[in-house]
Amino acid sequence: MEMGIPDVNIMVQMNTTTMRPSEAVQVCLDEKVPLFCAGLGNPGFMVDQAHARGMKVLGVTGNSKNARRMAASNVDIIVAQGHEGGGHTGRIGTMALLPMAIDAASPKPVLAAGGIGDGRGIAASLAMGCAGVWIGTRFLATVEGGALGINKQKILDSTDEDTRVSRAYTGKTLRASYSRFHDLWDASGLDPVPFPMQVLISSALIAGFIEANKPDYVGGLAGQISGLIHEIKPAARLLEDLVEETVDILSRKLPETVIAK
Ligand SMILES: Cc1cc2nc3c(=O)[nH]c(=O)nc-3n(C[C@H](O)[C@H](O)[C@H](O)COP(=O)(O)O)c2cc1C
Numbered sequence: 001m002e003m004g005i006p007d008v009n010i011m012v013q014m015n016t017t018t019m020r021p022s023e024a025v026q027v028c029l030d031e032k033v034p035l036f037c038a039g040l041g042n043p044g045f046m047v048d049q050a051h052a053r054g055m056k057v058l059g060v061t062g063n064s065k066n067a068r069r070m071a072a073s074n075v076d077i078i079v080a081q082g083h084e085g086g087g088h089t090g091r092i093g094t095m096a097l098l099p100m101a102i103d104a105a106s107p108k109p110v111l112a113a114g115g116i117g118d119g120r121g122i123a124a125s126l127a128m129g130c131a132g133v134w135i136g137t138r139f140l141a142t143v144e145g146g147a148l149g150i151n152k153q154k155i156l157d158s159t160d161e162d163t164r165v166s167r168a169y170t171g172k173t174l175r176a177s178y179s180r181f182h183d184l185w186d187a188s189g190l191d192p193v194p195f196p197m198q199v200l201i202s203s204a205l206i207a208g209f210i211e212a213n214k215p216d217y218v219g220g221l222a223g224q225i226s227g228l229i230h231e232i233k234p235a236a237r238l239l240e241d242l243v244e245e246t247v248d249i250l251s252r253k254l255p256e257t258v259i260a261k
Contacts, residue, residue, distance in 0.1 A: 005208040029053060037079070039088060040172075042066065044073025060113065060134075062090020063097070064104035071105040078105040079134045085114030086137040086223035089165060089175045098128045117225035119245020126250070135242075137223040142235040150210070151177065151220030152232060160227030169202045169221075171195035177219030177226065181206065184217065 025046055028036050036043065036050055037058035050057045051074075059070040060079040067078045080101035082094025094114040102110045112125035113134035125133050140147045141155045154162075154177035162178045168185035169176060171192045176182075181202075185192075192198040209217035233241070 003212070003214070005212045005214075007208075029055075042070050042073055043075060044070065047074045047076075058111075061101065063092055064100040067101040067110070068104040071108040075108065077109050077111060077131070079111045079113050080105075080130075081134070082114030083165075084175075084224040086140070086163070086175050086226075087221045088170070088172050089114070089223075090173070098125065098130060102129045115223060115225045117228040119242055119247075119249055121225075122242060122246040123249040123254070126246070137225050138229060138238065138242075139235060140220075140222065141226075141229045141232055142238055143232060144235045145232075147220050148210075150215055150218055151222070154179070154219050155222050155226045155229050156232070158222070158226035158229075160224055163222055163224050163226060167192040167198070169198065171198035174221065175223055177222045179217050179219035181209065181217045181219065 025036075025043075029046065029049055032053045032055060034054075035056050035058060036046075037060065039060045043057050043059050047057050056076040058077045058079055059066075059075045060081050061067045061070060062081055062083070067080060070078050078101060080094075080097050081089065082097045083089055083091055084094055094112060094116075097114075098110070098112055109131035110129070111132050111134040112121075112128065112130040113136070116122060116125065116133050116135050117138040122133050137155065139145055141152050145152065147155075158177055163175050164178045164182045165173050165175045166182050166185065167173055168182065172195045193201065206218055209215075
Protein backbone atom coordinates (compact mmCIF):
# COMPACT_ATOMS: atom_id res chain seq x y z
CA MET A 1 0.00 0.00 0.00
CA GLU A 2 2.73 2.45 1.08
CA MET A 3 4.65 1.72 -2.11
CA GLY A 4 1.69 2.26 -4.42
CA ILE A 5 1.70 -1.32 -5.66
CA PRO A 6 -1.58 -2.10 -7.48
CA ASP A 7 -3.61 -5.22 -6.75
CA VAL A 8 -2.43 -7.69 -9.33
CA ASN A 9 -4.63 -10.29 -10.82
CA ILE A 10 -2.07 -12.94 -11.61
CA MET A 11 -2.47 -16.65 -12.04
CA VAL A 12 0.59 -18.25 -10.45
CA GLN A 13 1.04 -21.62 -12.04
CA MET A 14 1.91 -24.27 -9.49
CA ASN A 15 2.41 -27.01 -12.04
CA THR A 16 2.99 -30.72 -11.64
CA THR A 17 6.75 -30.20 -11.38
CA THR A 18 6.39 -28.27 -8.15
CA MET A 19 3.17 -29.65 -6.71
CA ARG A 20 3.14 -33.29 -7.80
CA PRO A 21 6.70 -34.28 -8.73
CA SER A 22 5.93 -38.01 -8.92
CA GLU A 23 3.30 -37.35 -11.62
CA ALA A 24 5.76 -35.21 -13.58
CA VAL A 25 8.38 -37.98 -13.35
CA GLN A 26 5.81 -40.52 -14.60
CA VAL A 27 5.08 -38.32 -17.66
CA CYS A 28 8.83 -38.24 -18.45
CA LEU A 29 9.02 -42.04 -18.11
CA ASP A 30 5.93 -42.53 -20.32
CA GLU A 31 7.39 -40.20 -22.96
CA LYS A 32 10.85 -41.84 -22.72
CA VAL A 33 12.59 -38.44 -22.67
CA PRO A 34 16.22 -39.15 -23.64
CA LEU A 35 17.72 -37.11 -20.73
CA PHE A 36 16.03 -36.64 -17.38
CA CYS A 37 17.66 -34.21 -14.92
CA ALA A 38 16.67 -33.76 -11.28
CA GLY A 39 17.57 -30.38 -9.78
CA LEU A 40 16.59 -31.11 -6.19
CA GLY A 41 17.17 -34.46 -4.47
CA ASN A 42 18.46 -37.83 -5.63
CA PRO A 43 16.61 -39.22 -8.69
CA GLY A 44 17.85 -42.73 -7.78
CA PHE A 45 14.26 -43.92 -7.15
CA MET A 46 13.48 -43.80 -10.89
CA VAL A 47 16.84 -44.81 -12.40
CA ASP A 48 15.96 -48.48 -13.04
CA GLN A 49 12.66 -47.53 -14.70
CA ALA A 50 14.43 -44.87 -16.79
CA HIS A 51 17.17 -47.25 -17.92
CA ALA A 52 14.56 -49.86 -18.87
CA ARG A 53 13.17 -47.23 -21.29
CA GLY A 54 16.57 -46.31 -22.73
CA MET A 55 16.74 -42.98 -20.86
CA LYS A 56 19.78 -41.38 -19.17
CA VAL A 57 19.42 -39.76 -15.75
CA LEU A 58 21.30 -36.69 -14.47
CA GLY A 59 21.30 -35.30 -10.95
CA VAL A 60 22.39 -31.84 -9.79
CA THR A 61 24.28 -31.68 -6.49
CA GLY A 62 25.92 -28.93 -4.48
CA ASN A 63 28.16 -31.17 -2.35
CA SER A 64 30.24 -34.33 -2.57
CA LYS A 65 28.00 -36.27 -0.16
CA ASN A 66 25.10 -36.15 -2.59
CA ALA A 67 27.43 -36.79 -5.55
CA ARG A 68 28.41 -40.06 -3.83
CA ARG A 69 24.77 -40.92 -3.08
CA MET A 70 23.69 -40.27 -6.67
CA ALA A 71 26.56 -42.32 -8.09
CA ALA A 72 25.69 -45.18 -5.72
CA SER A 73 22.09 -44.95 -7.03
CA ASN A 74 23.45 -45.52 -10.56
CA VAL A 75 22.57 -42.00 -11.78
CA ASP A 76 24.33 -41.73 -15.17
CA ILE A 77 25.80 -38.20 -14.94
CA ILE A 78 26.35 -36.06 -11.86
CA VAL A 79 26.10 -32.26 -12.27
CA ALA A 80 28.22 -30.58 -9.58
CA GLN A 81 26.92 -27.04 -9.13
CA GLY A 82 28.87 -24.52 -7.06
CA HIS A 83 27.60 -21.71 -4.83
CA GLU A 84 28.15 -19.10 -7.57
CA GLY A 85 25.51 -20.63 -9.84
CA GLY A 86 22.13 -19.09 -10.64
CA GLY A 87 18.95 -20.57 -9.21
CA HIS A 88 18.84 -22.96 -6.24
CA THR A 89 22.35 -23.25 -4.94
CA GLY A 90 24.42 -24.81 -2.17
CA ARG A 91 27.25 -23.48 -0.03
CA ILE A 92 30.41 -24.76 -1.76
CA GLY A 93 32.25 -22.87 -4.49
CA THR A 94 32.67 -24.57 -7.87
CA MET A 95 36.49 -24.62 -7.72
CA ALA A 96 36.48 -26.50 -4.41
CA LEU A 97 33.48 -28.69 -5.23
CA LEU A 98 34.58 -30.12 -8.58
CA PRO A 99 37.56 -32.28 -7.53
CA MET A 100 35.69 -33.56 -4.47
CA ALA A 101 32.54 -34.30 -6.47
CA ILE A 102 34.60 -36.05 -9.15
CA ASP A 103 36.27 -38.28 -6.52
CA ALA A 104 32.96 -38.95 -4.79
CA ALA A 105 31.09 -39.79 -8.01
CA SER A 106 33.86 -41.86 -9.61
CA PRO A 107 33.57 -43.66 -12.00
CA LYS A 108 30.42 -41.76 -12.98
CA PRO A 109 31.08 -38.69 -15.18
CA VAL A 110 30.68 -35.21 -13.68
CA LEU A 111 29.55 -32.01 -15.41
CA ALA A 112 30.75 -28.70 -13.95
CA ALA A 113 28.12 -26.05 -13.17
CA GLY A 114 28.09 -22.63 -11.54
CA GLY A 115 30.06 -19.65 -12.77
CA ILE A 116 30.90 -20.83 -16.30
CA GLY A 117 30.42 -18.11 -18.91
CA ASP A 118 33.14 -18.52 -21.53
CA GLY A 119 35.79 -20.88 -22.87
CA ARG A 120 38.03 -20.27 -19.86
CA GLY A 121 35.49 -21.84 -17.51
CA ILE A 122 34.98 -24.78 -19.85
CA ALA A 123 38.73 -25.41 -20.31
CA ALA A 124 39.26 -25.22 -16.52
CA SER A 125 36.42 -27.70 -15.93
CA LEU A 126 37.86 -30.14 -18.46
CA ALA A 127 41.32 -29.76 -16.91
CA MET A 128 39.78 -30.55 -13.54
CA GLY A 129 38.53 -33.87 -14.90
CA CYS A 130 34.93 -33.03 -15.75
CA ALA A 131 33.30 -34.70 -18.74
CA GLY A 132 31.65 -31.41 -19.74
CA VAL A 133 29.81 -28.39 -18.41
CA TRP A 134 26.25 -27.37 -17.54
CA ILE A 135 25.59 -23.68 -18.16
CA GLY A 136 22.58 -21.66 -17.00
CA THR A 137 23.01 -17.90 -16.68
CA ARG A 138 25.08 -17.38 -19.85
CA PHE A 139 22.38 -19.07 -21.95
CA LEU A 140 19.63 -17.14 -20.16
CA ALA A 141 21.18 -13.97 -21.61
CA THR A 142 20.68 -15.05 -25.23
CA VAL A 143 18.06 -14.01 -27.77
CA GLU A 144 16.26 -17.29 -27.14
CA GLY A 145 16.77 -17.27 -23.33
CA GLY A 146 13.43 -17.55 -21.54
CA ALA A 147 13.92 -14.67 -19.06
CA LEU A 148 11.90 -11.45 -19.08
CA GLY A 149 13.59 -8.56 -20.91
CA ILE A 150 14.03 -6.69 -17.62
CA ASN A 151 15.86 -9.67 -16.11
CA LYS A 152 18.15 -10.05 -19.15
CA GLN A 153 18.99 -6.35 -18.79
CA LYS A 154 19.81 -6.89 -15.09
CA ILE A 155 22.30 -9.57 -16.10
CA LEU A 156 23.94 -7.20 -18.60
CA ASP A 157 24.08 -4.42 -15.99
CA SER A 158 25.50 -6.65 -13.24
CA THR A 159 29.01 -6.68 -11.91
CA ASP A 160 30.37 -9.75 -10.14
CA GLU A 161 28.91 -8.38 -6.88
CA ASP A 162 25.34 -7.91 -8.04
CA THR A 163 23.67 -11.22 -7.23
CA ARG A 164 22.36 -12.43 -3.85
CA VAL A 165 21.34 -15.75 -2.34
CA SER A 166 17.94 -15.52 -0.69
CA ARG A 167 15.13 -17.81 0.48
CA ALA A 168 12.56 -15.12 -0.38
CA TYR A 169 11.87 -16.51 -3.88
CA THR A 170 11.05 -20.16 -3.25
CA GLY A 171 11.77 -20.94 0.40
CA LYS A 172 15.09 -22.59 -0.54
CA THR A 173 18.41 -20.81 -1.02
CA LEU A 174 18.33 -19.34 -4.53
CA ARG A 175 20.69 -16.93 -6.31
CA ALA A 176 19.17 -14.04 -8.29
CA SER A 177 20.16 -10.62 -9.61
CA TYR A 178 20.19 -8.19 -6.69
CA SER A 179 17.12 -5.99 -6.37
CA ARG A 180 15.48 -3.97 -3.59
CA PHE A 181 13.10 -6.93 -3.16
CA HIS A 182 15.97 -8.61 -1.25
CA ASP A 183 16.24 -5.65 1.15
CA LEU A 184 12.47 -5.38 1.51
CA TRP A 185 12.13 -9.06 2.43
CA ASP A 186 15.07 -8.96 4.85
CA ALA A 187 13.70 -5.81 6.54
CA SER A 188 10.29 -7.46 6.96
CA GLY A 189 11.78 -9.97 9.40
CA LEU A 190 9.45 -12.60 7.91
CA ASP A 191 10.53 -16.22 7.55
CA PRO A 192 9.79 -17.57 4.07
CA VAL A 193 7.13 -20.29 4.02
CA PRO A 194 8.40 -23.75 2.99
CA PHE A 195 9.17 -24.59 -0.65
CA PRO A 196 7.29 -24.43 -2.98
CA MET A 197 4.60 -22.26 -1.33
CA GLN A 198 6.90 -19.22 -1.03
CA VAL A 199 6.81 -19.12 -4.87
CA LEU A 200 3.17 -17.96 -4.62
CA ILE A 201 4.14 -15.02 -2.40
CA SER A 202 7.25 -13.92 -4.31
CA SER A 203 5.59 -14.27 -7.74
CA ALA A 204 2.67 -12.09 -6.68
CA LEU A 205 4.98 -9.47 -5.17
CA ILE A 206 7.26 -9.34 -8.19
CA ALA A 207 4.30 -9.17 -10.61
CA GLY A 208 3.08 -6.18 -8.57
CA PHE A 209 6.48 -4.48 -8.78
CA ILE A 210 6.53 -4.96 -12.56
CA GLU A 211 2.99 -3.63 -12.95
CA ALA A 212 3.80 -0.62 -10.74
CA ASN A 213 6.86 0.06 -12.89
CA LYS A 214 9.33 -0.40 -10.04
CA PRO A 215 12.24 -2.11 -11.80
CA ASP A 216 14.53 -1.55 -8.78
CA TYR A 217 12.50 -4.25 -7.01
CA VAL A 218 12.74 -6.80 -9.84
CA GLY A 219 15.50 -9.29 -10.64
CA GLY A 220 15.50 -12.80 -12.02
CA LEU A 221 17.42 -15.97 -11.23
CA ALA A 222 21.06 -15.47 -12.24
CA GLY A 223 24.56 -16.45 -11.14
CA GLN A 224 27.70 -14.52 -10.25
CA ILE A 225 28.98 -14.96 -13.80
CA SER A 226 26.45 -12.24 -14.77
CA GLY A 227 29.36 -9.81 -14.32
CA LEU A 228 31.09 -11.34 -17.34
CA ILE A 229 28.07 -11.04 -19.63
CA HIS A 230 27.90 -7.86 -21.72
CA GLU A 231 25.97 -8.94 -24.80
CA ILE A 232 22.76 -10.79 -25.68
CA LYS A 233 23.77 -13.19 -28.45
CA PRO A 234 21.80 -15.77 -30.41
CA ALA A 235 22.24 -19.11 -28.58
CA ALA A 236 23.81 -20.80 -31.62
CA ARG A 237 26.47 -18.11 -31.89
CA LEU A 238 27.16 -18.32 -28.16
CA LEU A 239 27.66 -22.07 -28.48
CA GLU A 240 30.06 -21.60 -31.40
CA ASP A 241 31.98 -18.93 -29.45
CA LEU A 242 32.23 -21.18 -26.38
CA VAL A 243 33.59 -24.07 -28.44
CA GLU A 244 36.05 -21.85 -30.33
CA GLU A 245 37.36 -20.24 -27.14
CA THR A 246 37.78 -23.60 -25.43
CA VAL A 247 39.56 -25.16 -28.40
CA ASP A 248 41.87 -22.13 -28.67
CA ILE A 249 42.83 -22.39 -24.98
CA LEU A 250 43.41 -26.14 -25.06
CA SER A 251 45.16 -26.41 -28.43
CA ARG A 252 47.11 -23.12 -28.64
CA LYS A 253 47.27 -20.99 -25.46
CA LEU A 254 48.00 -23.74 -22.95
CA PRO A 255 50.70 -25.51 -25.00
CA GLU A 256 52.35 -22.08 -25.54
CA THR A 257 52.32 -21.02 -21.89
CA VAL A 258 52.53 -24.25 -19.90
CA ILE A 259 55.61 -26.30 -20.64
CA ALA A 260 55.84 -29.58 -18.78
CA LYS A 261 59.35 -31.05 -18.67
C1 LIG B 1 16.77 -18.94 -14.51
C2 LIG B 1 17.34 -20.21 -13.96
C3 LIG B 1 16.47 -21.24 -13.66
C4 LIG B 1 16.95 -22.44 -13.16
N1 LIG B 1 16.06 -23.44 -12.89
C5 LIG B 1 16.54 -24.62 -12.51
C6 LIG B 1 15.63 -25.72 -12.31
O1 LIG B 1 14.42 -25.59 -12.44
N2 LIG B 1 16.16 -26.92 -11.97
C7 LIG B 1 17.51 -27.06 -11.80
O2 LIG B 1 17.95 -28.18 -11.52
N3 LIG B 1 18.38 -26.06 -11.94
C8 LIG B 1 17.92 -24.85 -12.28
N4 LIG B 1 18.79 -23.82 -12.44
C9 LIG B 1 20.23 -24.03 -12.19
C10 LIG B 1 20.90 -24.51 -13.48
O3 LIG B 1 20.45 -25.83 -13.77
C11 LIG B 1 22.43 -24.53 -13.38
O4 LIG B 1 22.87 -25.49 -12.44
C12 LIG B 1 23.02 -23.19 -13.03
O5 LIG B 1 22.39 -22.16 -13.76
C13 LIG B 1 24.52 -23.21 -13.32
O6 LIG B 1 25.16 -22.04 -12.89
P1 LIG B 1 25.32 -20.72 -13.83
O7 LIG B 1 24.00 -20.05 -13.74
O8 LIG B 1 26.41 -19.97 -13.16
O9 LIG B 1 25.66 -21.20 -15.21
C14 LIG B 1 18.34 -22.61 -12.93
C15 LIG B 1 19.23 -21.55 -13.22
C16 LIG B 1 18.74 -20.36 -13.73
C17 LIG B 1 19.73 -19.24 -14.05
